[in-house]
Amino acid sequence: MEPTIKKMTMNDVTRIVEIETASFETTAWSKETFVKELTGNKFAHYYTVSLDDNIVGYFGMWIVEDHAQITTIAVDRDYRGRKLGAFLLEYAITLAASHHVDVVSLEVKIDNEPAIRLYESFGFNYGGIRKDYYGPGKDANVMWVKVNER
Template sequence: MDSRFTIRKMQREDVEEVYQIELLSFSAPWSKESLFYELEQNLFAKYLVVEFEGKVIGYCGLWVIMDDAQITNIAVHPDYRKMKIGEALLRFSIQLSKEMNAKRLSLEVRVSNHIAQSLYKKVGFLSGGIRKRYYTDNQEDALVMWVNLV
């Protein structure tokens, strides 16, 4: 990732830009209210953003509960994809999870999303199972992927 990009902790004022990325990235996006809740009320949640020239262009949310971490959502604005930003966010999230003493990091991904699965495999995630009819918009199955951090 280019050094002009910065990964930092998400702030309240970032929610609108993160929400716009949600709308552009997912068929069942999280609401602004959910993003505010995650940021301000969920004690287990950690949210990161990627900033470029004062604009939020990507984000990643994770929950760290005891020794388990889970990526809840990750996305990059369509105009900035294929620039290794998602990979940088994943690697940063892995490092953050390790620093918080998590032993494993998991996520769910649509079984049809082969591009994302390839990225997750590239940074060390393995397939761990299927969650049947996980996605509410079309009942698509989710592939559970995880990486050991120890």
């Protein structure tokens, strides 16, 4: 089964929120937030990955001039460990490069091993800690990569 990547549409939001809610315990975005991102944010780029027309993951990214920030990335629990996260991230970075982005950055919970390993495998560097970013006692690592130096 070949994964396919498509731009996220309003029709996808219910399925996306299903994956989002199962993936992020306390910080999941609501349907309204995704709708706002898709309809009212000119800097936003949201894509889904599907297997056999079933959406199994997605990412979001803001591109502002030469900087891109990955706002979210998740893969349905049942489909993890099949390189779909890597597929999405590769697509995101290639998209950023095509917009002449210099640096891609993101925040990740400091104990989120799978995600941190994924970002490290793409050459992401550590850019410091954001205290309480996800709520009291829940710190984030800032991670970044130079698009042309991977």
